Amino acid sequence: MDVRAGIVVTGTEVLTGRVADRNGPWLAEQLRLLGVDVGHVVVVGDRPEDLLGALRFLAGTGVPLVITTGGLGPTADDLTAEIVGRYQGRPSAPDPELERRIASVVARLSARRGWTADPVATAAGVRKQALVPAGAVVLEPVGTAPGLVVPPVEGRDGPTVLVLPGPPPELRGMWPAALDAEPVRRALAGRRELRQHTVRLWRTLEAQLAATLREVEDGLDGLEITTCMREGELEIVTRFDPGAQASYDRLLAALTERHGEALFSTGPTLDDLVGDALAAGQTIATAESCTGGLLAARLTARPGSSAYVLGGVAAYADSAKEQLLGVPAGLLAEHGAVSPQVAAALADGARDRFGARIGVGITGIAGPGGGTADKPVGTVHLCVRGPDAVLERSLHLPGSRTAVRDRSVTMAMHLLRELLVGGPPA
Amino acid sequence: MDVRAGIVVTGTEVLTGRVADRNGPWLAEQLRLLGVDVGHVVVVGDRPEDLLGALRFLAGTGVPLVITTGGLGPTADDLTAEIVGRYQGRPSAPDPELERRIASVVARLSARRGWTADPVATAAGVRKQALVPAGAVVLEPVGTAPGLVVPPVEGRDGPTVLVLPGPPPELRGMWPAALDAEPVRRALAGRRELRQHTVRLWRTLEAQLAATLREVEDGLDGLEITTCMREGELEIVTRFDPGAQASYDRLLAALTERHGEALFSTGPTLDDLVGDALAAGQTIATAESCTGGLLAARLTARPGSSAYVLGGVAAYADSAKEQLLGVPAGLLAEHGAVSPQVAAALADGARDRFGARIGVGITGIAGPGGGTADKPVGTVHLCVRGPDAVLERSLHLPGSRTAVRDRSVTMAMHLLRELLVGGPPA
Structure with a gap:
């Protein structure tokens, strides 16, 4: 695996975590499967000198290709195209034909969203997005921003820079055309798929x-x-x-x-194992207290899950546990809502009320409040009941409210895996 | 804002996106609020030369402090401490006292999880985690890995390197002690809080x-x-x-x-605005079809939400809409499950069955399958009903299943914001 590439992710909102970067990892994974190794992903803010510094660093590692993401928007702090052009010795100039194409996309999007946009501001934004470094290959916009392939100006050494937009659907939509661009193909010649x-x-x-x-x-x-x-x-x-x-x-x-x-x-992932097993003729319903719908949301995240997920109840209030899931009031009074008995009654209630073959019950204390000496924060009881088997589990989980909720749902998925597929006990 | 710092996030699993990095953004944000500007976050895999390259690059930007995260585990590919020590001219050696402390933590954790660990393998891991560069300041472990503050060896220029563990709770737990360490304080002298x-x-x-x-x-x-x-x-x-x-x-x-x-x-964020308004004496219940529990999960993500979220039903199957939420079979037959009428009936059913003041109904087609010419993928109907007002909305959303689900939930949150707090129409 001798061919390498570097990645620069731009944007202060990424650097400070207001937006999680999904492009760097995605690109690194795509490249690695193509046999192209990524050693560094550099995240930079919107300062031009920081982007230049990152380009110089990656060029210095000897890679034949650097990919940038983001900074192609219509506002003044979106500077990637211009800076990359300058770095490669290719000054930017307007491309009138591209400008017309972007303007028509922007007009269509605004109309569809029903937004009214100031035409002068919009035109200025479009003009900025149509600036192209001299001699760069333009990749057609998937959203409003075009991508660019910018080799170093003739007579100069260094990596080709592939400039991609920040929104993940736009970047991913542009990826096949980017790989197909002649300077990118040349930069990655010699790669071997893994x-x-x-x-x-x-x-x-x-x-x-x-x-x-x-x-x-x-x-x-x-x-x-x-x-x-x-x-x-x-x-x-x-x-x-x-x-x-x-x-x-x-x-x-x-x-x-x-x-x-x-x-x-x-x-396969845990979710695929469980989803595939459910798709093979099962039906499922959930009854969740402390996880508040997270398990139902995770099960229904899979395309096609409507074939086997009948539904779920997030039963926070005790009255909801009684009325929607038939948990006996006496059971709640005797053992408390957070108990193995209530977890089992929730699983039974879910099966019964939705008419599902498999029912899951989860009850617990996610915190940060609500804990007691007997039942501290992190106490969680789970029950998975199928037609022929029942699996139960009581946990004492460490960590934050989010961690307790996420781990409870993961444990429920492992109980489903154990019930449906076998393998190690959950 | 003159004081700057650089961040290196290590780990092939982060570089390739199998684990999303939460440390780089968190550290950048903490530092910026302290008046310390971060220009670059560099993500590197587990290759020693890539980590060295990142350290050299950041040192070359002139920052007085570089922070590394990850690579402090017990396995052979966890090399950060040793490489940083080498880079700073401070070779690593075992710290027997630290080794004893880590061993007792590991023993306690294993016992609590009920895992049986091979004692020889465990001892080797502990020994590795207790290797300390000569003259480094040790930050006490929050999990099993200690942090390190490693200034350049005497007589040499360059940034102090702060070495922190990868698991976010460990890193965050160690942060106050890290800021308090004398070499870190010295590196950040002159900062001004923003x-x-x-x-x-x-x-x-x-x-x-x-x-x-x-x-x-x-x-x-x-x-x-x-x-x-x-x-x-x-x-x-x-x-x-x-x-x-x-x-x-x-x-x-x-x-x-x-x-x-x-x-x-x-x-405040949208979620805080809605959560605070609900906490002021409201109760809420949800009825979700295409979003499958995501809205309930989002509402219950907030600590204290059990005071106002009574619960929710994820009603995927039509039978569940009828039986758990009282949506009339005739309404489903006449308008179809994905219709404004059913969204309203879902909101009413949620209010009624949970006895809540506010009910939310969401129905739609998240895709990728299930679309028709009349009702294409991305068609979503929402209804929010309070005691005195009802807000309805029909959307045609672009994008993937995940995007359609997420945007539908965000729109429901904005409808709740409009109902409860006012401001721009959702």
Whole structure:
């Protein structure tokens, strides 16, 4: 894997976290699967000298291609195209034909949204977006901003810079045309596509895996292995040239032999495993207290989930648990709303009220308030009931309200995985 | 604002997007509010030479402080401490006292999780985490990894490097101690704390705002203004030294005069506005079809929301709309599940079944399947009903399933804002 690229993500709103960057990781992943390695993603604010500094740094790492994202909007602080042009020795000038095309897109968008825009301000914005460095390849706008491919001016060395817009749908929509542009193809010549496989273990410590990898490392030539621990799941991603397939086979055999009891997937994510199993003729309904609809939202995030998700109730108030899910008032009074008994009654209520084959009940204390000595913040009870089996679980989770809610939902997904697919106990 | 810092985020899992980086933006924001400007956040993988390259680049920008996050775990690819030590001319050596403290933390965590760990592998991991560059300040672990403050070895110039762990709760927990460490204090001497204010406009184009800013720019000395457009909301963040308060007052007056009809907040987020208004004696229940519980999850994400969220139903199946929410079968047959009439019936059903003062109904087609010529993907109908008013809205949203769901929920939040707080129509 000898061909490399660098990425610059621009925008003060990204640098300060008001908007999470989704472009850098997406581009890095796309490039790696194409056999192009990314060593650095540099996030810069809207200051021109910081963008120039990042371009100089990445050029200095010797990469043949630098990709920038963002800074192509209509406002004065959107300076990427002009700065990249200057850096490459190609001053920018208006492209009247492009300006007309952008103006018609902007007019159509404004009309569709029913917004009234000051025509002078709009025209100034369009004119700015149609500035093109001399000799650059223009990539047609997916939204309003065109992309640009800007090689160094003739006679000068250095990377070609691919300038892409910031909104992820626009960037992704433009990606195929960008890869197809002649200067980009030239910059990435010699790349070799990689294979990538993911193995997922449940509740295995990274240190345990590290010990396994040390023992078998002699057989793993040509593999690039990265591991990531998240909410109890250890994700092991391996990339390799097709010539190293035998090494990967050895790795998978070692993982299966030493961690078979924890291995729950050699590919699909937890959500895919559960979703595919549900799609094979099951129906499901949820009853959530502390997670307030998060499990239903996660299950319905998958396209096609309407075929098996009948629905869910977020029952925050006790009266809602009683009236919408039939949880007996006596049970609530005797054990409290946060109890294994109520989790089971919620799962039963969800099955019953929605007429679903599988019901899930979650009740707990997400905090920061509401904890007691008996039932501290982080106490969560879950129940998953199918036609022939019931799985129950009580947890004491650390962390913030968000962490407790997210982990409770992940645990519910693992209980569903255990019920539907098998594998290690949730 | 003369004091600057640079940030390096390490980890192949971050570079490739398997884990979203939350540390770079958080640190940049903390530093900026302390009056320390961040020009670059560099994300690097696990390759030592890439981390070294990033350290050299940031040192070359002249910053007195570089902060690294991640790469302090027990596995062999966690190399940050050693590389930073080498870069600063301070070779690492075991710290036996620290090793004992980490070992006792690891033992406690393993016991609590009920995991069985191979003692040899665990001890090797602990030993690695207790390697400290000579002369570095150790920051006590919040999880298992200690932080480090590593100034350049005596007689050498360059930035002090603050080495922090990757898990956000550990990093954030260690931040006060890090700021308090003497070499960090010295590096940041001369900083001046900033004021920050946020103004939010609903449905205003960036180009319109740009025109306003151009007209009043002479009065805005000393303000750093960044804007960000997201789901119809234009967020304007202004940072300034307290001496520039008069400039900010002029900016706010101009925004109020020219965009008053769109200005819905001079501070709180949409979620805070709605949550605070609900907390003042309201109760709410939701009935969601295409958004599948996302609105309920968003409303209950706020601490204390159990005081006013009674619950919600995610009613995917028509039978669930009928049985759990009382939507008449005739209405579903006549107008279809995706119709303004059913949105209104869902809002009414939520109010009625949960006994809430406010009910919200959402029905639509999130896609990618399920669209027809009459009702294409992206068709969404919303209804918010309070005791004295009803607000309805029909949308044709572009984008992916996720985008349609997210925007529908945001629109529901704006309808709630309009009902409860007033301001621009949703």
